[in-house]
Amino acid sequence: MAPSSSSSLQIAMYPWFALGHITSFLHLSNKLAERGHKIFFLLPTKTRTRFEALNRHRDLIFFIPIPVPQIDGLPAGAETTADVPFQSHPLLLTAMDETKPVIETHLRNLKPQFVFYDFSHWLPLLARDLGIKSLHYCTISPAAVGYLLRPPNSNLKAEKRSLTASELMKPPINFPDSSIRLKAFEARGFAEFGEGRDSFTERMSLCFGECDMISFKTCVEMEGPYCRYIEQQFKKPVILAGPVVPESPKSRLEDNFARILDGFSPNTLVFCSFGSECRLEKDQFQELLLGLELTGRPFLVATKPLIGAESSPIESAFPEGFEDRTRGRGFVTGEWVQQQLILDHPSVGCFVTHCGSGSLSEAMVTDCQLVLLPNAGDQIINARLMGGDLKVGVEVEKREEDGKFTREGVCEAVRVVMEEGSVVGEMVRENHRKWREFVLSVGVEDQYVKEFVHKLQALLDT
Numbered sequence: 001m002a003p004s005s006s007s008s009l010q011i012a013m014y015p016w017f018a019l020g021h022i023t024s025f026l027h028l029s030n031k032l033a034e035r036g037h038k039i040f041f042l043l044p045t046k047t048r049t050r051f052e053a054l055n056r057h058r059d060l061i062f063f064i065p066i067p068v069p070q071i072d073g074l075p076a077g078a079e080t081t082a083d084v085p086f087q088s089h090p091l092l093l094t095a096m097d098e099t100k101p102v103i104e105t106h107l108r109n110l111k112p113q114f115v116f117y118d119f120s121h122w123l124p125l126l127a128r129d130l131g132i133k134s135l136h137y138c139t140i141s142p143a144a145v146g147y148l149l150r151p152p153n154s155n156l157k158a159e160k161r162s163l164t165a166s167e168l169m170k171p172p173i174n175f176p177d178s179s180i181r182l183k184a185f186e187a188r189g190f191a192e193f194g195e196g197r198d199s200f201t202e203r204m205s206l207c208f209g210e211c212d213m214i215s216f217k218t219c220v221e222m223e224g225p226y227c228r229y230i231e232q233q234f235k236k237p238v239i240l241a242g243p244v245v246p247e248s249p250k251s252r253l254e255d256n257f258a259r260i261l262d263g264f265s266p267n268t269l270v271f272c273s274f275g276s277e278c279r280l281e282k283d284q285f286q287e288l289l290l291g292l293e294l295t296g297r298p299f300l301v302a303t304k305p306l307i308g309a310e311s312s313p314i315e316s317a318f319p320e321g322f323e324d325r326t327r328g329r330g331f332v333t334g335e336w337v338q339q340q341l342i343l344d345h346p347s348v349g350c351f352v353t354h355c356g357s358g359s360l361s362e363a364m365v366t367d368c369q370l371v372l373l374p375n376a377g378d379q380i381i382n383a384r385l386m387g388g389d390l391k392v393g394v395e396v397e398k399r400e401e402d403g404k405f406t407r408e409g410v411c412e413a414v415r416v417v418m419e420e421g422s423v424v425g426e427m428v429r430e431n432h433r434k435w436r437e438f439v440l441s442v443g444v445e446d447q448y449v450k451e452f453v454h455k456l457q458a459l460l461d462t
């Protein structure tokens, strides 16, 4: 018998097998556990160790290991999008779909009142059969969902076709007024995604269409119009978890990085990270490094480029003479770093980000200047939102003909935000400061989470 709506909630969470999604669900779990609610966090077995440090309430957040089925074509032991190239993501989706019987067993035993999910389109239907309410907790921004997914009632299905590049260059009908547009090369990228995109679009339409409620990690002040647009398009209540400000992990910054960062004056170092999935082609990786070299500033890059064999050392992809020229001020690693702790370090003055939603949440609460260098998917829309609507960062220019960025473009974007007296730099600094103050102001987060829980409890009474 479900407890009355005034007592604490019991929620199962099953995020998509991507570190950015798991991180986002865990940040929300911390906020809910802080208020006494119990979370059963289902995640791939081996991946759990990456997240122990982020679990701040081990008495209320219980990690439940889910073995990832071995699918033909998936490397042995692969569990998340960080373990496979982008082209293999559909195989990982299949692996997640094949965990359905295991998830059903857990839900029958755990008997949560809710299940939160994002890409497992079969979960809302399963939950309904088990008398469990389902919430699609969408880590992708409402602006990106609205622009890229297009309304479910569009005539595309009837015409059995995908959106063309020219259709994708313009926002959908009734989309809120904004600076969000796709450039020709970006629209072509989405259109060429083709049937992979169609089945993904189909999957997402089910994820949004079958749940009891939709939720985003954002606030009305930032993305209210886009949330209302989603509500209208999917005819489903949208509840907001608020900014879900990530707390810093309990761990300390590793000595080798502490030593590097302690060696630089406050707000001087450029930190660059592209999340857990992005793998730059070698030519673009070199343009990035040469661009940071051109700035004349100290920099730390944490990203794993696509280079020959996985076992090749990252130095094999460095531009000619780069190491000698940047010794003592340029640091590059292909390993997983403690991004939140690095961003918190006083020497970091600029964050070059791929605009993944987790990284942007973390960026918003720092005082780093932001350079936006989206790689794919919703990151592009996030960059337009941050650089165009909110004006809290500057986007790196890319060539129209092939969508590639250049060393000069990287250097110019860093210069604009970091140079003393730069008008644009001061504008984005001030806008970022205002949003940071809003997001961190007393009561904002608490009010959003309270309202979020209240709406969940109200759903139990329906």
Ligand SMILES: C[C@@H]1O[C@H](OP(=O)(O)OP(=O)(O)OC[C@H]2O[C@@H](n3ccc(=O)[nH]c3=O)[C@H](O)[C@@H]2O)[C@H](O)[C@H](O)[C@H]1O
Pocket: 018, 019, 020, 021, 023, 139, 140, 273, 274, 275, 276, 277, 278, 302, 335, 336, 337, 338, 339, 340, 355, 356, 357, 358, 359, 360, 362, 376, 377, 378, 379
């Ligand atoms: C929603 C989905 O998130 C995806 O994940 P991705 O990992 O790329 O990026 P983030 O969301 O920033 O998530 C990345 C997370 O990994 C952390 N991190 C990353 C690198 C590192 O070396 N160390 C770290 O601690 C970082 O702090 C953040 O919390 C994609 O963007 C996708 O476009 C988006 O729809």
